[in-house]
Amino acid sequence: MQFRYSFLWVVIGLLTFTACEKMEVDQLALTDFPPGLLEISPADNGKVVIGDFDVKVIFVDGTTSPLANAEVALMNADGTELAAASKSLNGVRDSIVIEGSTFGAADLGVGTYSLSIKVTDSKGQVQEKNTTFEISLLPFPANYNEMYIAGAFNGWGADALTLVAPNTWEIKEIDLMGGAFKLKNCVDWCDQDWGGDASCNGILENTTGGGPDNTCAGNGLVNVRFNDQTLRYTIEPAVLFAKNVAELYLLGTFNTFQGSDYQFSLVDDNTWVLNEVLLENGAQFKFAEMPDFNGKNYGDAEGDGIAELYGPNITFAEQDAFYDITFNDKTLEYSITFVRFPSIGIIGSATPGGWDSDTDMMDNGDGTFSLNIELIDGEAKFRANDSWDTNWGGGDFPTGVGTLDGPNIPVTAGKYDVTFNPETGAYSFELDEGFESVGIIGSATPNGWDSDIDMTDNGDGTYTLLIGLNDGEVKFRADNDWVVNWGSFNFPTGTGAINGDNIPVTAGLYFVTFDSNTGAYNFAEASVGIIGSATPGGWDSDTDMTYEGSGIVTVTMDLVDGEAKFRANDAWDLNWGAGDFPTGVGALNGPNIPVAAGNYTIKFNVNTGAYSFE
Structure with a gap:
C-alpha cells in the first residue's frame, strides 16, 4: 500500500527534517545530527494486550556527536509517573529497557498511558518526544479495536x-456471493477501509476515501x-466437501513429475480446481x-477427458497459454479451460522490432493488454507468445476489431497508447x-x-535514476x-502493473531503470567513485567509495593539488x-571540483549531490 507507513521510516524522516535545521556543513556531512529515536515500544498510538509488557526505547546518533545519556x-x-529510568549511553546506537x-x-x-523520552548526545544536542499508547482488553495485539466486512452481499x-x-481478524461461514467487498474498522465508514487487490494476490490496499473494492470473492460459505498489520487476507471454503483422495496435485514435464507447486483446491463435492496453470504444447x-506419486494417480489412455486410475500420461495438444484445470475424483472427468496467453506483443514494420521481433505489451489484469510506444x-x-500460431490483424486504424490471421493493420507514425x-x-x-515526469x-x-523523486527521462518511455534506498x-x-x-511484489527486477502492489526494497545503492511502456523495472546494484587529477588513479581510474546508507558514500x-569529480559505475554517463x-x-555533468592537497574523509550524497572533503 502506498499509504502504509512503518514507524521506523517515519522516525528516519523526522531525523532528516531535523538535520535540515543545522548548519550547512553538518547537513552535508550527515554525521553530526541530533540524537534520534529508532524504535519505541509500546509504539506511539499503538496498543498492548492487558498483562505484562516491557518499555523499550532504541536511540541512534551520528559518529561526530555520539549518544551521551537518556x-x-x-x-x-x-500524568502520574509509574516508572522511570535514566542511563549513560554509548556509541551511535543504544537503548533503555524498563x-x-x-x-x-x-x-x-485498561486505558491510555504515555511515555516521556529525552536523549542527549555528546555535543549537548537534545531530542525529546512524548508518546501515548493504549492497554487494551483485546485478546491479542492489534492496530484497531474492531473490524467489519461490508459488500454487495450485505448491502454494504x-x-x-x-x-x-x-493482528489477525476472522469471520467464519459467510457467503460473499461472488461480489465486491471491503473491510473497515468501524461500522459507519468513520475511519479506515481496505479493498483493491486487482490481481487477487492476497494483499489488500488501503482504500480510505474511495479506493476500489475487492472483487476476488467466490461463491459459497467461506472463512475470511x-x-x-500486513494487510494480507485469505478466503477459504468453510464447508467440508466429499472427496475420494486426500489431496490432488498436477505432476508433469513442467515440474519433472514431482513437487507440490501445482496443488488443486477442493471447491465442491469431489471437484478440484487448479487455476492459471501455464501449459505448453506437448507437455505431459x-x-x-x-x-511424489505415492497414493493414487490418474492418466488418460483415450484422451477423451475421462481419466483412468494409474492410466498413462496425458499429452497436451493445444497452444501455449494459461489454463484452469478441473478434476472430479468421483467421475474422473477433467476439463482444461483457456484463461490467457503468457504474452501478447505487437509486431510489424511500424514497430521498433520490425517484423523480426515483438514488442511485448503489459497485462492489465482485466483481460486487456496495453503499451505506450513510438511507431512509424x-x-x-x-x-501471442512471440509466435505466428496465434495472431490478430484488421484493416482499420486507429481503432478496430482484429480477427485471427487477419490483415496487417495500417499505422500512421506517432506515439500511441495501444490497447488490445x-x-x-x-x-x-x-x-x-x-x-x-x-x-x-x-x-x-x-x-x-510524501513526494516523488523524479527519474531521468530518456525520451523513449524509459526512465533512470541512481539512488540510495533504505529497507x-x-x-x-x-x-x-x-x-x-x-x-x-518482485525485487530487484519485475514488471509493474498499473495500481499494482508496493515493491519491497532491500537497502542499498541502486541504478534504477523503469520502462513506462511495459512496466518493466530493474534495481541494479551500483557503485560510486571519485576520479580526477587529484586522486591516485588520475583521470584513468576511479577510487571506489563505500556505501554507508541513506544515499551516503564515503x-x-x-x-x-588538482581536480576531481564523482561518478557512478566507473563511467561518465552519470x-x-x-x-x-x-x-x-x-550537479550532473557539472564542472570539475578544485582540490587542495591533503588527507581527507570524503562524503558524497547520491540523492542530493551534496559533498564534503574533511
Missing part, C-alpha cells in the same frame, strides 16, 4: 470479525481472515494424490502526449510517501500523482561536479 518515564492518563516486573505492568488497567452493511491471533502430466508509418499485427483485447480482438491506437516514491526513499517499499508514479502508478584518502571546495552540491 531518560524515559512511564505515566498514566492523569522491565514490566519493575512497575507492575501485569496489574495496570457491517458484519463483525473476531480477533483470533495477533485479515491481518491489520497426470493427476496425483501425493506430490507502416503496418502492425498483434501476436485478445478475447474480443478489439484494439485502439490513441495518440499519447506523454507524461511530464515519472518518479519513484515510498518508505524506502528519502522523501518517504522499505516503493512504487513508480507518473506526474507526481496516484492516477497512474506501477507496482509489483572514502578516506590522500589527494594532491557524473557530478561543482566549483566549490571543500563543501558543495554537485
